[in-house]
Amino acid sequence: MVTQLKSWREQDYYEILEISHKATEEEIRVAYDKLKTIYSSGSSETTILFTSEEVKEISDKVDEAYRVLRDPRSQREYDLMLRGEGDKPVIPPPSPTVTHRILTPQEIKEALGDDETHWSGETLCAMRKYLSLELDEVAVETKIAKKNLKAIEEEDIKIFPAPVYLKGFLRTYAKALGLDPQEVAEKYIARITWKGYQKD
Amino acid sequence: MDKEKDKKGKQKREKHIWAIAGGKGGIGKSFVTANLGIALCERGKRVIVVDADLGAANLHTLLGVPQPPLSLDDFIRRGMRNIKAALTETGIPNLQLIAGVHDILTLSNPKQGLKQKIMRHISSLDADHIIVDLGTGMSPHVFDFFLISENGIFLVTPEPTSLENAYRFIRGVFFRRWMNMTTNNNVKKIIETAMDGNNPEGIKTPSDLLAQVGKVDKETATIFKKGMSTFRPRLIINQARNRKEAELGFAVRSVCRKYFGIELSFLGHILYDHNVYLSVQRGRAFFSDYPSSDVAECIRDIAVRLSDGKGLEWSLS
Numbered sequence: 001m002v003t004q005l006k007s008w009r010e011q012d013y014y015e016i017l018e019i020s021h022k023a024t025e026e027e028i029r030v031a032y033d034k035l036k037t038i039y040s041s042g043s044s045e046t047t048i049l050f051t052s053e054e055v056k057e058i059s060d061k062v063d064e065a066y067r068v069l070r071d072p073r074s075q076r077e078y079d080l081m082l083r084g085e086g087d088k089p090v091i092p093p094p095s096p097t098v099t100h101r102i103l104t105p106q107e108i109k110e111a112l113g114d115d116e117t118h119w120s121g122e123t124l125c126a127m128r129k130y131l132s133l134e135l136d137e138v139a140v141e142t143k144i145a146k147k148n149l150k151a152i153e154e155e156d157i158k159i160f161p162a163p164v165y166l167k168g169f170l171r172t173y174a175k176a177l178g179l180d181p182q183e184v185a186e187k188y189i190a191r192i193t194w195k196g197y198q199k200d
Numbered sequence: 201m202d203k204e205k206d207k208k209g210k211q212k213r214e215k216h217i218w219a220i221a222g223g224k225g226g227i228g229k230s231f232v233t234a235n236l237g238i239a240l241c242e243r244g245k246r247v248i249v250v251d252a253d254l255g256a257a258n259l260h261t262l263l264g265v266p267q268p269p270l271s272l273d274d275f276i277r278r279g280m281r282n283i284k285a286a287l288t289e290t291g292i293p294n295l296q297l298i299a300g301v302h303d304i305l306t307l308s309n310p311k312q313g314l315k316q317k318i319m320r321h322i323s324s325l326d327a328d329h330i331i332v333d334l335g336t337g338m339s340p341h342v343f344d345f346f347l348i349s350e351n352g353i354f355l356v357t358p359e360p361t362s363l364e365n366a367y368r369f370i371r372g373v374f375f376r377r378w379m380n381m382t383t384n385n386n387v388k389k390i391i392e393t394a395m396d397g398n399n400p401e402g403i404k405t406p407s408d409l410l411a412q413v414g415k416v417d418k419e420t421a422t423i424f425k426k427g428m429s430t431f432r433p434r435l436i437i438n439q440a441r442n443r444k445e446a447e448l449g450f451a452v453r454s455v456c457r458k459y460f461g462i463e464l465s466f467l468g469h470i471l472y473d474h475n476v477y478l479s480v481q482r483g484r485a486f487f488s489d490y491p492s493s494d495v496a497e498c499i500r501d502i503a504v505r506l507s508d509g510k511g512l513e514w515s516l517s
Binding site: 004010016034041 | 363364367407410447448452453454457458459460461462513514515
């Protein structure tokens with residue numbers, strides 16, 4: 001990769017993700033993960049030269065680049081555009097889909113404020129909105145029916161035939177949101193039980 | 201016939217000159233120079249390490265050898281005709297040393313002509329790898345040695361001060377490079393202004409500077425831009441205490457790409473180990489005392505990447 005003196009504001013999606021044009025799906029994902037970690041830590045390696053606003057902007061740009069390049073179809077369109085062959089000048093990035101990385105504690109805190117450890121229907125819903133995800137998208141990605149996701153968020157757990165289903169759904173949903181599946185499932189269930197939900 | 205073949209083979213053999221730098225003192229430049237040298241020898245390479253720290257030379261100590269009778273000083277000030285005469289055996293097969301100059305503060309900023317001469321002689325030495333230990337600091341002479349070698353490696357330790365120095369070093373060395381490429385005095389003046397990080401013109405990045413240069417001299421700006429591909433400094437993270445600190449290299453590389461628009465190659469990390477301190481205290485070469493330590497393994501990994509000319513992608517191994 002040769003960056004050629006361009007600042008990040010002028011860089012294309014490949015330069016933003018610091019990958020070659022031939023990068024595989026896996027390479028794109030790894031670069032995305034690493035960059036999101038770098039630009040969400042808020043530590044000195046980035047803030048010596050960038051302001052915190054710039055760090056946030058870069059982080060958003062990394063998201064945008066990932067959304068376009070992870071999908072072979074939008075990637076192809078983007079490549080055409082880069083070569084000046086596309087019919088549209090700018091490709092609108094497709095709507096965001098489920099995150100494929102573990103969120104940092106800072107990000108969780110940012111999304112939830114001080115509530116971060118109380119995993120409940122409400123906080124899961126807040127996390128999902130923080131990641132700009134629609135229930136439909138999560139349903140497609142997790143293969144959990146939308147009504148079940150909705151029931152989790154509304155804590156309407158009587159619709160689940162057995163607790164083991166709930167636990168499994170919670171783990172999958174948590175993972176899709178970039179959260180620790182074990183922790184989310186345990187805390188959610190503990191809270192629900194405390195609220196009077198009977199395990200059996 | 202055989203002889204001719206031999207000669208051809210020799211000519212074909214590639215020679216690499218590496219300059220080890222880092223803005224901050226005490227971050228392990230000499231340690232890395234010495235032990236990277238040994239690691240390359242293990243791979244069957246012929247290596248010469250040169251102590252060009254023109255203020256506080258101590259490379260010989262880190263190789264466990266006493267102060268050699270002849271040094272770079274004899275070449276610089278005492279009329280030694282060829283730098284070869286200062287070559288000293290280190291007791292490690294295929295590793296030779298050119299010791300440095302002691303306590304001559306006046307020398308720590310040599311004239312351009314002298315620098316060229318030193319570098320020319322160093323490059324003419326017969327070895328597969330020549331590793332030059334540059335001194336501490338951000339002086340123009342350190343930048344120049346870093347640039348003349350064309351293969352600069354800079355060292356960073358995981359501390360904010362070291363990082364700050366690293367970024368300042370990269371900016372400084374880059375601007376210095378352009379300074380040496382032009383004779384236009386107006387352009388030189390702009391670069392000089394830019395050297396001050398808090399300049400009133402607000403020139404911070406190479407791309408800012410290029411824009412300013414383009415206003416007074418378009419041709420020079422084009423030349424500057426064209427010369428980019430040959431500038432690829434390398435980075436080593438030293439004294440990493442854990443994986444997270446080792447991965448700092450990816451962050452520094454990314455910031456350099458995004459802020460300066462400069463491509464940086466990340467060669468790897470070296471773990472922190474108290475035994476390094478102990479071996480330095482004892483005046484021993486670390487590799488001789490701890491050949492199977494994690495630190496030695498880290499340095500071997502870096503030696504492989506140096507030989508292959510490839511940096512890391514997005515993973516530490």
